[in-house]
Amino acid sequence: MFLYRSQIAACKFNNRFLKELLNLALLHPIKPKGIAMILQLAEETFLKANDLSMHDLESVLSSLLRHRLDYADLFFQRVYSESWLLEDHIIKSTNLSIEEGVGVRAVMQEKTGFAYSEDIHLSALRKAARAAKTIARRGGSAKTTPSVSMSAMPRLYEPLNPLMTLSEQEKVELLHRVDAAARAQDPRVTQVIANLSGMYEIVLVRASDGVYAADVRPLVRLNVSVVVEDKGAREKGYFGGGQRSGYEFFLQNHLVTDYAKAAVDEALINLSAVDAPAGLKPVVLGAGWPAVLLHEAVGHGLEGDFIRKKTSAFADKFGQRVASSVCTIVDDGTLSLRRGSLSIDDEGTPTQKTVLIENGILTGCMLDKQNAQLMKQASTGNGRRESYAHLPIPRMTNTYLLPGDYSAEEIIGSIQDGIYIENMAGGQVDITSGKFVFSTSKAYLIEHGKITAPIKDATLIGNGPEALMKISMVGNQLEFDAGVGICGKDGQSVPVGVGQPMIKIDEMTVGGTRS
Amino acid sequence: MKELVQLERSIKKALAAAKKFGATSADVASAIEDGFNVIVREGEVETLEYHRGRSLGITVYFGQRLASATTTDIQPEKIEAIVRSVCERAKFTEEDPCAGLAEPELMARELPDLDLYHPWEITPEMAVQEAIACEKRAKQCDQRIVNSEGVSVTSVRQFSVYGNTHGFIGAVPSTLHSISCSLIAEQKGQMERDYSYAVARDSAGLIGGFDYIADQAAERTIQRLGSRKLSTQKVPVLFASEVARGLWYHLLSAISGEQLYRHSTFLLDHLEKPIFPSFVQVYEDPYLPKGLGSAAFDHEGVATRKQHFIEGGVLRHYLLNSYTARKLGMQTTANAGGAHNLFVSHQGVDLRDLIKKMGKGLLVTELIGQGVKLVTGDYSRGAVGFWVEDGEIQFPVSEITIAGNLKDMFAHIVAIGKDRDPYDAIQTGSVLIEEMMIAGM
Numbered sequence: 001m002f003l004y005r006s007q008i009a010a011c012k013f014n015n016r017f018l019k020e021l022l023n024l025a026l027l028h029p030i031k032p033k034g035i036a037m038i039l040q041l042a043e044e045t046f047l048k049a050n051d052l053s054m055h056d057l058e059s060v061l062s063s064l065l066r067h068r069l070d071y072a073d074l075f076f077q078r079v080y081s082e083s084w085l086l087e088d089h090i091i092k093s094t095n096l097s098i099e100e101g102v103g104v105r106a107v108m109q110e111k112t113g114f115a116y117s118e119d120i121h122l123s124a125l126r127k128a129a130r131a132a133k134t135i136a137r138r139g140g141s142a143k144t145t146p147s148v149s150m151s152a153m154p155r156l157y158e159p160l161n162p163l164m165t166l167s168e169q170e171k172v173e174l175l176h177r178v179d180a181a182a183r184a185q186d187p188r189v190t191q192v193i194a195n196l197s198g199m200y201e202i203v204l205v206r207a208s209d210g211v212y213a214a215d216v217r218p219l220v221r222l223n224v225s226v227v228v229e230d231k232g233a234r235e236k237g238y239f240g241g242g243q244r245s246g247y248e249f250f251l252q253n254h255l256v257t258d259y260a261k262a263a264v265d266e267a268l269i270n271l272s273a274v275d276a277p278a279g280l281k282p283v284v285l286g287a288g289w290p291a292v293l294l295h296e297a298v299g300h301g302l303e304g305d306f307i308r309k310k311t312s313a314f315a316d317k318f319g320q321r322v323a324s325s326v327c328t329i330v331d332d333g334t335l336s337l338r339r340g341s342l343s344i345d346d347e348g349t350p351t352q353k354t355v356l357i358e359n360g361i362l363t364g365c366m367l368d369k370q371n372a373q374l375m376k377q378a379s380t381g382n383g384r385r386e387s388y389a390h391l392p393i394p395r396m397t398n399t400y401l402l403p404g405d406y407s408a409e410e411i412i413g414s415i416q417d418g419i420y421i422e423n424m425a426g427g428q429v430d431i432t433s434g435k436f437v438f439s440t441s442k443a444y445l446i447e448h449g450k451i452t453a454p455i456k457d458a459t460l461i462g463n464g465p466e467a468l469m470k471i472s473m474v475g476n477q478l479e480f481d482a483g484v485g486i487c488g489k490d491g492q493s494v495p496v497g498v499g500q501p502m503i504k505i506d507e508m509t510v511g512g513t514r515s
Numbered sequence: 516m517k518e519l520v521q522l523e524r525s526i527k528k529a530l531a532a533a534k535k536f537g538a539t540s541a542d543v544a545s546a547i548e549d550g551f552n553v554i555v556r557e558g559e560v561e562t563l564e565y566h567r568g569r570s571l572g573i574t575v576y577f578g579q580r581l582a583s584a585t586t587t588d589i590q591p592e593k594i595e596a597i598v599r600s601v602c603e604r605a606k607f608t609e610e611d612p613c614a615g616l617a618e619p620e621l622m623a624r625e626l627p628d629l630d631l632y633h634p635w636e637i638t639p640e641m642a643v644q645e646a647i648a649c650e651k652r653a654k655q656c657d658q659r660i661v662n663s664e665g666v667s668v669t670s671v672r673q674f675s676v677y678g679n680t681h682g683f684i685g686a687v688p689s690t691l692h693s694i695s696c697s698l699i700a701e702q703k704g705q706m707e708r709d710y711s712y713a714v715a716r717d718s719a720g721l722i723g724g725f726d727y728i729a730d731q732a733a734e735r736t737i738q739r740l741g742s743r744k745l746s747t748q749k750v751p752v753l754f755a756s757e758v759a760r761g762l763w764y765h766l767l768s769a770i771s772g773e774q775l776y777r778h779s780t781f782l783l784d785h786l787e788k789p790i791f792p793s794f795v796q797v798y799e800d801p802y803l804p805k806g807l808g809s810a811a812f813d814h815e816g817v818a819t820r821k822q823h824f825i826e827g828g829v830l831r832h833y834l835l836n837s838y839t840a841r842k843l844g845m846q847t848t849a850n851a852g853g854a855h856n857l858f859v860s861h862q863g864v865d866l867r868d869l870i871k872k873m874g875k876g877l878l879v880t881e882l883i884g885q886g887v888k889l890v891t892g893d894y895s896r897g898a899v900g901f902w903v904e905d906g907e908i909q910f911p912v913s914e915i916t917i918a919g920n921l922k923d924m925f926a927h928i929v930a931i932g933k934d935r936d937p938y939d940a941i942q943t944g945s946v947l948i949e950e951m952m953i954a955g956m
Contacts, residue, residue, distance in 0.1 A: 004885060079895070087777075096601055110556075115565040118587045131565045134639070192776055206585040227778050227890070228535035234778055236890045239893035276895070278918065278954035301857040309556070311664055311699055313706060389568055428883045428897070432664075432699055432708035433742075435914050437884035437897035459886035459895040459916050461954075511895040511916025511954045513749055 003295050003487045003496070004426030035150055038159050042204035042214035046076040046102070050120045054147070057206045061127050061144040063431075064106050065208060067136040071107040071369065072129075072144075073207035076120065076348060077388040082163055083197035086175040101388040104128040107370050108136045116389045134295045145210030153350065154334055157244035157340045159216035162198040165246030171196055174250060178224050181260035187514040188271075189264055191227035195240075196220075198247060205348035209369075213348035219339065219495060221484055222250050224259050228267040236269030239443065241482030243337045266423060266442045269454045276443070276458035276512025282418035283460065284411055284446065287479035289424060291498035294329055295399055296427040296436035297464040298322070300489070302356050302364070304371035304382070306431050313434030313465055314362060322362045323468030326404050327356040331366055333381055333397030339483040340398035340497030344381070347392055351381035356399075357468070368394045386492035393490060400499030404474025411473045411504050413449040419510060420444045420451050421460075434464040459511040467505060475502030518547045518674035519686045525589045526678040529573050532598035534680070538575040538605070540616050542679035544814065545571040545589060550671030551639050555646035556663055557939050563639055566671065575602055579610040582606035583694075586774050586877060617814065617837035617847055620679040630804040631689035633717035635670045642668040649725035651882035653696055664681035664697035664708065666725075670718075683816040683902055691807075692718045692723060696732040700740055707739035709881075714938045716805040722937065724790075735880075738901075742911040745902060745955040751876035752917055752951045753869055754901070756934050759859075760941040763797065764923055769889055770830065772839020781892035781922050782830065789828045791925050797825035801855035808940030814852035822848065848891065859943035861933040866945050867933050871906035873947055878903055879917065898953075915955040924948050 047053065059076060064072035076102040085092050102120050106113040106129075113135030115128035141353050166174070178194040201217040223240030239262035243249055250256065285293055298314070306312035314322065323329070333351025342351050347369050354364050367375070368383030371394055384395035411418060420443060427438035440460045445452045480499035487496040526543045533541035546568045554561045574583040582605035588599050597729035637645075647668040654660050670692045678684035694908065695712035711731035713721040755761060774780035780792065803809050810819055815837055824832050835843070836851035870878060881899040888894075895918040901908045932944030 088611075090611060092581075092608065092611055092614075094582045094603060094604050094608055096582075096597070097586065098584075098597060099587045101587060105543075108638070112562045113564075114562065115567075117567065118569055128565075132563075135560060135563050168604065172607050193777070209780050229778065234783075234890050236779060236888075278916075278920075278952050280956060309664075310662060311706075311708070391562065391564065423918070426885050428885070430708065430883065432706045433913060435737075435883070435897065435899075437886075437916075439884055439886040439895070456891075456893055457888050457895065458885065458918065459884045459897055461884075461897045461914055461916050463914060509744075509914065509916060509954050509956075511897070511918050513895075513918045513920075513952045515749070515952065 002426060002428040003292050003485055010411045014505065021407050035153050038216050039149060041216060042202055045078055045202050046120055046204050052122060056122050058144055060129050061124065061206065061208050064129050064133050065140045065142045065144060067133040067138055068140040069106050069108045069133065069142060070134050070373065071208055073205060073347065075103040075388055076204040077101060077201065079199060079201045080163060081197065081199040083195060084171050084175055086194040087178055089179060091172050091175060099387065102128070102133045102143050103388040105391065106132040106135055110374065112391060114371065114391050142208065144208045144251050145211035147206065147333045148210045149212045153343050156334060156343050157218060157338050160218050160246055161200040162218040162220045162246045163200055165248055169480070171247065177256050178260055180255045182224055182226050182264055184266040185261055186228065186268060188228040188230045189226050190229045193225045195223045203346065207348060211348035213344050215344050217342070218245055220245060220247050220249060220257060223484065224263045226263045228264065228271060230271055233271055235267045235270040237265065237270070239263040239266065240484040243339055243483045244341060245337055268440055272452040273456045275514040276455040277419070277510055277514050278512045279510065279515065281507045281510045282415045282417065282506050283510065284415065284420045285503050286420070286422040286476055287475060287500060287502045289481040290421055290422050290500065291400060291500035292427040292438050293480070294401055294500060295396065295498050296429040296438060297462065297467050298329060298357065299396050299399045300429050301431045301434065301464050302366060304365050304367035304375065305394050307365045308375055309369050312431045317362050317465065318413050320362055321360050322465050323357050323360040324471045325359055325360040326472055326474045326514065327360050328402040329399065329470055330355050330402070331382065331396050335398050338398050338497045339485065339495045340396065342397060345380065345383045346385045347383035349379045349381040349383060351397055354380045366394045366396060368392055381480040386494060387508045390492045393496055395489065396487060396496050398497035398499065400478065400480065401474065401501065401503065403478045403501045406473045406475050408475060408502050411475060411502055412446060412451060414473065414504065416448055418446040419455065420446050429464065435461065436464055437461045443491050455512065461509045461511060467508065470506040471503050472506050473504040477501050516688055517856065519676060519688060522547060522674060522676040523684060523686065525571060525591065526676055527686065528591045529571065529594050530678060530680055532595045532603065533573065533575045536599050536602035537577065538602055538860045539578055540680040541573060541575045542616055543571065543573045544675065544677045546673060546675035548671055548673050550669065551645060552667065553639055553642045553646060554644055555650055556665035558647055558650065558820045560643050561665055573598060573601060575605055576615055577605045579612060580605050580608045581612050581614050582608055586652045590597040595666045613838055613841035616679050617817045619896055620647055620823055621817045621847065622681055622683040622818060623685065623812035626685055627802065629802065629806065629811060631687065631716050631809060633690050634672055635690065635692045635718040637670060638684060644950040645725050647883040649696055649729045653698055653729035656730065657700070657737050659702055659737060660698050660733060661701045664699065667694065677814065677816060677839045679816055685812050685816060686861065690716055692721065694728055696728045698732050700736045700738040706947035707742065709735040709739055711735060712938065714807070715810060715936040716807065720805060727908060739911050744914050745912050745953055747954050747956065749950050749952050750949045751873045751874060753878045754875050754946045754948065755866065755878060755880045756932065756936045756943055756945045758879055759943045759946040760939055761882060762946060763857060763941050763943055764857055765887055766839065767834055769921070770824065770833045772833055772835040774889055775833060776839055776842035779890045785830050786833065788830060790830050791825055791828040792928055793828040794860065795824060795828045795928060795931070796860035797857065798823040799854045799857050803856045806856045808854065808856040810855050813849045817847055817849040817851065819849045819855055849903060857941045859931060860869045861931045861944045866932055866933050866934045867907060867949050869930055869945050870903055870908065872930060873903055874906050875904045877912070877917065877953060894921050894924065896920050915953055917951045917953055919951040924951070
């Protein structure tokens with residue numbers, strides 16, 4: 001299980017942007033009329049275009065349930081995505097991708113049968129269903145519940161096609177502006193690579209439990225990567241951001257300049273970096289993307305499949321203290337516009353805000369339908385899949401730590417000899433032993449209560465159930481990442497978000513080279 | 516094979532459409548995959564997945580401008596529509612003097628059969644039975660093995676075809692079969708996980724089969740129990756073969772044309788310079804029968820060749836495709852898509868000899884995290900392994916990091932073993948490095 005910044009990119013959101021983002025928030029729920037429109041679009045895309053009727057879907061589900069199954073579902077997906085690449089001052093290439101298919105799943109207790117098809121016609125559906133149901137014997141008695149479409153759905157993002165929100169010429173100009181902005185920052189900038197990408201996803205779920213739901217999900221991203229050279233030394237820097245909207249998001253205010261500046265700053269600061277220390281040190285993590293720590297230290301270990309199978313270091317710790325009392329951690333798929341947000345998960349369950357750790361006590365985990373049923377709980381709307389060709393499994397959405405009482409000055413000022421991590425590349429965890437790592441991309445020494453020399457990139461290692469006990473101070477300013485996180489699990493990648501205020505960990509192993 | 520015929524038809528259709536919409540040249544790669552994966556856990560099937568996927572990718576060139584597209588719909592009428600739109604999009608990209616197909620005279624002329632296609636006569640039901648027996652055997656090895664992440668069996672047939680407007684078209688049918696076993700052991704409330712796997716083109720190449728991976732997974736998992744941290748110190752580090760291949764992977768990345776022309780590698784301007792001790796040879800052999808990385812032509816249709824990247828410790832070749840070669844003013848090394856079956860020379864010693872030679876230090880068996888920065892060579896990763904003293908393994912260690920710089924690590928390789936892990940396209944034994952910084956307590 002790991003998390004990283006997509007391709008080249010990442011991180012911290014300026015408070016200024018966060019506020020604007022919240023102003024943009026469209027918190028009015030989507031009314032039945034809106035839901036009907038989304039459903040109609042999905043039906044036209046998947047059913048009408050392939051001469052399928054609702055009755056056909058029900059007949060496929062019924063044929064599945066003639067075997068001894070608890071549950072079956074059909075997941076239709078079409079994804080249009082594009083990317084534009086600028087390098088060496090020119091728009092070097094563009095890629096367009098169109099992927100479409102249907103996944104057919106059959107579930108009986110812990111068992112799952114699965115098949116998919118890129119053809120979406122009745123005979124392909126039936127063929128996939130025949131394969132999926134071989135997981136169970138004949139003679140099923142379960143019935144397909146008549147479809148119930150949702151009456152209300154939170155409006156987290158607009159059902160639009162981001163690829164159409166700027167003209168091709170405007171996309172090209174946007175990238176050239178990024179290039180110019182990055183080169184204008186400093187004469188030592190020798191290479192600039194900028195990447196603009198957008199995704200338009202339409203999904204339709206029909207499940208034997210009556211779920212009949214659709215979603216239209218936009219997602220955009222802009223990354224910039226730079227190389228700086230000075231007297232024979234070279235360094236790289238990255239920054240990027242994005243959200244579930246159209247590309248016009250990138251046109252506001254000084255966002256292009258800010259992304260370019262952040263990338264160049266990271267590279268220049270690393271040019272003068274000294275060797276990182278090796279050994280146990282107090283560590284301060286900056287607000288925003290450094291919440292990779294939470295994602296790795298507790299997030300994956302609280303995914304319901306690992307809890308049910310007792311393969312997670314947290315499996316037997318519910319109701320117990322697993323973090324210091326200043327830690328309250330939630331997973332929340334309902335944040336407006338965020339990269340990890342979803343109106344419904346890939347099983348058609350509305351997402352929610354799930355409290356994982358409350359004042360240090362382990363209270364909840366993230367569930368999909370299958371694990372929820374086996375654990376006699378309700379799905380928390382965390383059933384996600386990379387695509388129609390993958391099985392849904394419990395995954396995070398946006399995982400974050402709620403703010404505490406301290407200012408940045410108080411936190412930094414409390415440390416005599418430690419390190420401050422402003423930005424990270426990514427992290428990884430072994431959920432069974434609980435050991436996790438993250439790698440810095442912009443970090444400094446803290447000496448006598450002050451941030452001093454920048455240090456070279458290093459990996460930090462800790463143990464999930466122990467590391468959070470050592471969080472002694474939590475800052476008062478919550479920030480989210482800028483919207484480039486990609487989380488990998490079981491060979492499946494999904495977009496996620498993370499957030500936290502600044503935090504202090506009393507002791508962690510810093511993997512530098514200087515003793 | 517009908518799959519290859521179907522793919523060739525789609526490719527010709529796509530190339531013809533590209534010409535029709537004004538492209539000066541184009542290339543297309545298309546593949547169909549067909550197979551299954553079963554996972555058994557706690558004596559029962561957990562998942563049974565059938566895979567039958569397909570994809571087609573096309574790049575069109577209008578002089579020095581290009582655009583590309585990928586799609587899962589390879590029906591001829593849909594292909595024409597997507598080619599039309601990708602040709603439209605090429606109007607918005609800009610002239611790149613280095614863009615284009617590889618030179619026509621470099622196209623592979625002979626396509627020898629590399630013996631990559633060996634369907635496994637195993638049904639999902641049979642695979643389930645084998646996997647159940649494997650898990651049972653593994654769990655019986657030791658009562659401390661309390662849980663399992665499952666035994667997995669995968670068998671896939673892949674048909675891939677590449678063609679371009681030079682008239683080159685090459686078809687490759689291949690198979691890939693793998694088995695793996697992942698276990699969890701517990702002692703004094705501490706859980707540890709480890710695994711074993713085998714992968715091969717021909718099921719006969721899964722040496723030792725299910726019994727072997729069951730025993731190896733059990734042994735590895737049990738050996739991890741009771742792990743401790745180490746104190747922070749500088750010591751020799753021995754990369755076991757399964758993690759040593761990561762070092763060679765970093766070498767390949769550091770000498771790849773993309774990193775070179777972007778000035779993003781610590782091995783910039785190192786051609787013909789020594790970067791390893793003189794006993795180190797690294798070469799690729801694309802023509803190995805049944806090889807996991809075997810290919811008679813690269814992703815641009817260029818004929819592959821047996822070649823040394825490192826000879827006598829000296830960097831002899833970069834890893835280039837036609838684009839990166841032009842950027843660097845050189846010739847492609849037929850490595851579009853990467854290296855093919857990389858071999859690292861050894862000194863005839865096995866892992867036990869290397870442990871003895873190291874005397875005191877760290878044997879690393881697993882690495883986590885992304886802490887490798889190619890532009891500077893700085894290396895810092897989480898590690899799991901064993902503490903070695905007096906030439907013997909003493910106890911398992913975890914929750915530590917190892918750090919250094921790849922340039923120094925490469926220059927200070929002390930010895931390379933013959934204990935090659937057969938299940939990877941990078942064939943290397945364990946690698947002993949003179950000294951690295953360990954951070955722990």
